[in-house]
Amino acid sequence: MEYFDVIIVGGGLAGLTAALHLEQYGHAVLVCEKQQYPHHKVCGEYVSAEVVPYLKKLGISLDTTNTVSIDTLQLSTVSGKSIKGKLPLGGKGISRYALDNLLYEAALERNIPFVFGNVTAIQFADDLFQVRTASGDTFSAKMVIGAYGKRSNLDKHLDRPFFRKKSRWLGIKAHYAYQDFPDNLVALHTFEGGYGGLSRTETGAVNFCYLVSYSSFRRENDVHRFNENVVAKNPFLGAFLEDAEPLFKEPLAIAQVSFEKKETVKEHVIMCGDTAGLIHPLCGNGMAMAIHSAKLASEQIHLYLTDSTFDRGIMEKRYTALWKNNFGYRLWMGRQLQSLLINRELSHIALGLATRSPRLLRYLIKQTHGKPIL
Numbered sequence: 001m002e003y004f005d006v007i008i009v010g011g012g013l014a015g016l017t018a019a020l021h022l023e024q025y026g027h028a029v030l031v032c033e034k035q036q037y038p039h040h041k042v043c044g045e046y047v048s049a050e051v052v053p054y055l056k057k058l059g060i061s062l063d064t065t066n067t068v069s070i071d072t073l074q075l076s077t078v079s080g081k082s083i084k085g086k087l088p089l090g091g092k093g094i095s096r097y098a099l100d101n102l103l104y105e106a107a108l109e110r111n112i113p114f115v116f117g118n119v120t121a122i123q124f125a126d127d128l129f130q131v132r133t134a135s136g137d138t139f140s141a142k143m144v145i146g147a148y149g150k151r152s153n154l155d156k157h158l159d160r161p162f163f164r165k166k167s168r169w170l171g172i173k174a175h176y177a178y179q180d181f182p183d184n185l186v187a188l189h190t191f192e193g194g195y196g197g198l199s200r201t202e203t204g205a206v207n208f209c210y211l212v213s214y215s216s217f218r219r220e221n222d223v224h225r226f227n228e229n230v231v232a233k234n235p236f237l238g239a240f241l242e243d244a245e246p247l248f249k250e251p252l253a254i255a256q257v258s259f260e261k262k263e264t265v266k267e268h269v270i271m272c273g274d275t276a277g278l279i280h281p282l283c284g285n286g287m288a289m290a291i292h293s294a295k296l297a298s299e300q301i302h303l304y305l306t307d308s309t310f311d312r313g314i315m316e317k318r319y320t321a322l323w324k325n326n327f328g329y330r331l332w333m334g335r336q337l338q339s340l341l342i343n344r345e346l347s348h349i350a351l352g353l354a355t356r357s358p359r360l361l362r363y364l365i366k367q368t369h370g371k372p373i374l
């Protein structure tokens with residue numbers, strides 16, 4: 001059985017970041033990912049600029065990939081009342097197809113090994129982990145990072161309480177050819193039961209990604225009919241869907257998007273990114289949090305692997321506290337803002353207030369974002 005210092009389960013943004021960071025420290029890591037690269041993912045594809053300095057330290061430049069610089073946010077209510085404001089830090093428009101692959105290729109250059117397959121079991125005994133894939137391969141390691149995203153068979157296997165709760169959210173995304181959209185804008189438009197973001201990506205395509213409650217979607221039960229009969233009622237989205245040309249054969253969809261609280265450490269597995277907790281997409285901060293949490297985890301794991309006085313219990317407690325300090329308030333604020341935005345009356349009042357006070361809008365954006373990660 002092959003032995004590693006750290007096995008990372010899931011090679012999305014959190015997993016790939018942790019792999020690059022731990023490799024820089026000189027640790028032997030293995031990444032287990034169930035899908036080959038590159039691949040599309042349901043995501044708004046607006047990444048906060050707070051990740052730029054840290055990614056640079058890992059040797060990743062977002063400027064080499066035709067990323068789009070975004071500095072303005074537009075918000076609109078169901079009826080089309082809208083405001084625009086500057087994003088204090090701004091961000092980049094880049095598809096997950098390109099971004100995850102950029103990190104993957106950097107990992108390959110550094111000879112980080114990958115195993116492609118679904119991880120079905122993680123077991124901890126005698127201070128050692130065993131990780132098994134669906135094809136029966138087994139690997140062992142001193143540490144395991146769980147970076148397998150929002151929801152996976154592993155959450156059931158690890159008996160995580162959030163997995164038993166039904167989630168009422170669905171995510172849908174597709175790319176479109178559409179000239180009439182400013183490069184520097186990320187637009188967040190609401191509709192009955194949900195909201196969606198529009199922003200340009202490195203290919204020139206506009207990404208349209210939305211989150212919708214089942215109760216609203218169920219009435220149509222088909223993406224095309226839902227777009228036509230519900231989403232398009234927002235005048236901005238109506239104009240977009242009328243003129244934009246779909247570039248995907250069919251939109252991508254993910255079910256059971258859960259915003260429930262999750263454990264940051266479970267059965268000694270250190271959870272990163274969405275596996276530790278998902279922020280509401282309207283904040284545009286999930287990718288930055290995934291990358292940042294991987295940094296925090298890598299630093300604590302490095303201490304554990306190199307300092308004999310820093311035992312597993314201390315490491316787990318420190319990581320849990322760091323995670324809470326860095327992301328706890330942001331997640332709470334995201335929940336409050338989402339409830340406000342999808343309530344027809346309240347969102348109208350809130351947008352009215354924000355129109356009169358751009359400082360209020362800037363303040364709210366700041367509450368859901370972090371500072372540049374150094």
Ligand SMILES: Cc1cc2nc3c(=O)[nH]c(=O)nc-3n(C[C@H](O)[C@H](O)[C@H](O)COP(=O)(O)OP(=O)(O)OC[C@H]3O[C@@H](n4cnc5c(N)ncnc54)[C@H](O)[C@@H]3O)c2cc1C
Nearest residue numbers: 010012013014034044045046119148149171273274286287
């Ligand atoms: C509708 C929607 C819109 C969003 N828009 C934005 C946005 O505009 N900006 C932003 O910053 N964030 C956004 N987010 C959040 C963002 O997409 C996530 O926070 C981010 O993808 C988290 O990265 P991750 O690495 O934790 O998970 P992921 O990127 O999901 O990676 C997890 C990886 O684990 C793999 N995996 C899963 N199970 C297994 C297994 N058993 N074995 C092996 N591999 C496995 C998967 O294949 C995947 O590659 C949005 C989220 C949603 C739902």
